[in-house]
Amino acid sequence: MRTPRRLLIVSGVSGTExxxxxxxxxxxxxxxxxxxxxxxxxxxxxxxxxxxxxxxAGYQRAAExxxxxxxxxxxxxxxxxxxxxxxxxxxxxxxxxxLSPLITRLEKLAASGTSIALVDYVDDYYHALYRxxxxxxxxQTPEVTGFQVLDPLGMLNWRSIHNSVTQLLAQAxxxxxxxxxxxxxxxxxxxxxxxLERRTEEGRVYESAYISHPISLVRKKALxxxxxxxxxxxxxxxxxxxxxxxxxxxxxVVYSPTAIDELITSRDGGLATRIEKGMRWPHPxxxxxxxxxPVDLASELFNSTLYPVEKTTANKGYLEILRxxxxxxxxxxxxxxxxxxxxxxxxxxxxxxxxxxxxxxEIKTATALTKPVYSIVPPEERNITYKLFxxxxxxxxxxxxxxxxxx
Numbered sequence: 040m041r042t043p044r045r046l047l048i049v050s051g052v053s054g055t056e057x058x059x060x061x062x063x064x065x066x067x068x069x070x071x072x073x074x075x076x077x078x079x080x081x082x083x084x085x086x087x088x089x090x091x092x093x094x095x096a097g098y099q100r101a102a103e104x105x106x107x108x109x110x111x112x113x114x115x116x117x118x119x120x121x122x123x124x125x126x127x128x129x130x131x132x133x134x135x136x137x138l139s140p141l142i143t144r145l146e147k148l149a150a151s152g153t154s155i156a157l158v159d160y161v162d163d164y165y166h167a168l169y170r171x172x173x174x175x176x177x178x179q180t181p182e183v184t185g186f187q188v189l190d191p192l193g194m195l196n197w198r199s200i201h202n203s204v205t206q207l208l209a210q211a212x213x214x215x216x217x218x219x220x221x222x223x224x225x226x227x228x229x230x231x232x233x234x235l236e237r238r239t240e241e242g243r244v245y246e247s248a249y250i251s252h253p254i255s256l257v258r259k260k261a262l263x264x265x266x267x268x269x270x271x272x273x274x275x276x277x278x279x280x281x282x283x284x285x286x287x288x289x290x291x292v293v294y295s296p297t298a299i300d301e302l303i304t305s306r307d308g309g310l311a312t313r314i315e316k317g318m319r320w321p322h323p324x325x326x327x328x329x330x331x332x333p334v335d336l337a338s339e340l341f342n343s344t345l346y347p348v349e350k351t352t353a354n355k356g357y358l359e360i361l362r363x364x365x366x367x368x369x370x371x372x373x374x375x376x377x378x379x380x381x382x383x384x385x386x387x388x389x390x391x392x393x394x395x396x397x398x399x400x401e402i403k404t405a406t407a408l409t410k411p412v413y414s415i416v417p418p419e420e421r422n423i424t425y426k427l428f429x430x431x432x433x434x435x436x437x438x439x440x441x442x443x444x445x446x
Contacts, residue, residue, distance in 0.1 A: 042113050042153055043122045047234055048145065048213075050128050050205075051160035052197050054167030055220060059327050060160060061125040063224065064231045071119050075126035075141065078108040088180065091130040094137045102140040109144055121235060128159075128208075129201045133187045136200045142208065149212035156214040156234035159205040161372065162221065163301055164194045164365075165314055165334045168345060175344040190346035191336065192357075195364045202371065217375045219298030221322040221330075225285060229292045239290045247292040248284070249373075249380035251401040252277050253390045254297065254320070262306055267317030273390060278321055280386055280415075280437055288446035294376040298322055301365045310362045312336040312352045373397075377404055382411040384440065385431060389420045406430045413440055 049064070051057045058074070065072035076087045082104050083090050093101045116122050130137040149155050168191065174180045202217065209215040218230055233245035253273075261268045268274050285293055297320035305311045311318060316332035335341075342348040351357050377383065383405040388398045405412050412431035434440050 041117065042148060043116055043119045045121045045154040045235060046148070046156070047121075047123045047231060048155065048157040049123060049125045049160065050157060050201070051162075051220075052127070052129070052131070052167065052194070052201050054169075054171045054194070055160050055162045056170060056328055057125050057160055060220070060227060061123060063227065063327055064123050067224075067228045068123075068231060068235070068237075070121050070123055070235075071116060072123045072125070073112050073116060075108065075112055075124055078112040079105055082108045082111065086180070087127075087130070088132065091132040091137055094130065095132060095135060098137075105140045106144065109141060123231070128204045129197065131189070131193070131197045134193065136197060138204065142204060145208055145213060146211040149208075154214075154236070155212075157205060157208060157216070158230065158234070159202055159215065159217045160220050161198060161202075161217060161299060162219065162328070163299055163319075164191055164198070165301070165336055166328075166330055168194055168336070168341065169331070169334050172340050172344040176340060188346045190351045191361055192351075192364060193346075195361075195368055199368065199371070202375070216379045217372060219295070219372075220328055221298040221326055222293070222295060223285065223323040223325050224327050225325070226293060226323075227327060233292055241289065243290040245290050245292055246381045247294060247379065249294040249376045249383045249401070249405075250281055250284075250296070250386060251383055251388070251398050251405075252296075252386040253388070253393075253395040253398060255397065256391055256393060256395060258304075258320075262304070265306075268319065269317065269321040273387075274321065277386060282323075283437055283441075284384075284446075287441055288444055291444070291446070294380055296369075296373050296376065299369070299372060302362070302369060309355070310358045310365075312358070373401065374404065377401060377410070378408065380405075380410065382413065385412060385414040387416065387420060388414060389416055389422065392420070392422050402431055413443065415440055 049057050049061050061072050061074065079090055080087055083093070090101070126141055128139050128142060130139065145155055171189065205215045205217065214234055216230070216234070229245060233247065238244060257271060257273050258268065261271050281293055281295055284291060300320045303311045303314060303318050313333055313335040337348050337352040341352070383401065385398055385402055388395060388402065402412055413434055414431035415434050415437060418435060434443065
């Protein structure tokens with residue numbers, strides 16, 4: 040039984056809906072796909088959430104069956120040179136994070152010379168939880184919450200462990216990247232093509248860029264004005280710039296920090312639990328997933344399906360802890376984007392005549408990693424005198440950047 044020469048693993052925690060991504064990539068790239076958990080359920084004759092329980096009860100014996108499921112799946116791919124596989128790396132049951140035996144399989148395959156790439160997909164925790172709650176409400180997974188509480192903190196911890204496993208696999212020779220689900224469909228396709236070592240229609244090698252731009256002060260402006268974020272001119276300009284890059288640079292994979300937007304506060308400065316569309320940074324409408332609004336994390340939907348609202352999202356102390364965890368996850372993800380990008384584009388880093396701590400940190404980090412930093416500063420915003428040396432490549436307009444990137 041021969042494993043395909045090149046594998047792309049599409050992964051993420053439950054609620055991220057990696058199945059949609061898997062189907063889209065298979066169709067758009069013309070490549071065969073397989074869902075690992077389908078084969079696991081076939082071997083066990085049980086749903087995956089019950090398989091997670093069995094891993095808790097007896098990991099070694101259950102792992103043998105999961106390995107058999109992998110062999111069955113690879114057998115179905117016989118003769119294929121490439122394949123895309125959807126799989127979870129970490130299961131979660133009753134507060135326990137359970138590592139999939141698939142991890143050791145991937146490590147061994149990478150060591151044997153198989154080209155393996157992995158995308159750890161992440162989505163806003165509130166929409167991931169909303170999807171899970173809706174599945175339970177509709178009766179699609181009626182027993183998934185038995186003896187289990189899956190609250191926002193639990194979801195963030197699960198996602199963090201999943202990311203840690205992704206980084207561990209990167210040390211074993213797997214090409215591992217983090218990517219937010221809210222990027223455009225074209226962004227998903229380009230990322231997969233890049234990881235599969237394909238080229239553009241023009242024969243160019245794909246490149247990736249992290250877009251660093253002001254966020255906190257822009258969000259504060261919207262709160263102070265009582266306006267929707269998508270009504271703020273600076274937000275429209277920043278998002279227009281990202282679209283321009285993707286449209287004009289067919290070889291570019293764009294990493295956008297606002298494709299995940301979880302630190303959403305109300306006017307009193309506390310973490311918001313009812314998320315309206317106008318409160319979050321706008322995301323591409325040409326994506327792969329649906330994002331209904333509002334999502335009320337303290338509503339009866341969540342209370343009756345996933346977690347006790349009174350002890351969690353209706354509790355001020357809990358929300359303060361949740362906010363700290365969200366901040367940590369933002370920092371970790373943005374640093375991951377920086378590490379995996381070929382270069383960084385700092386867009387309007389002196390907006391409002393201010394220094395933006397997040398942007399400054401990202402510029403300095405990228406410089407320390409010897410990654411090129413292109414800094415787009417309109418002439419009217421060049422009004423800050425820096426006391427330290429600056430190492431970015433200063434440009435005055437997006438058109439100058441497009442010229443530099445040969446778009």
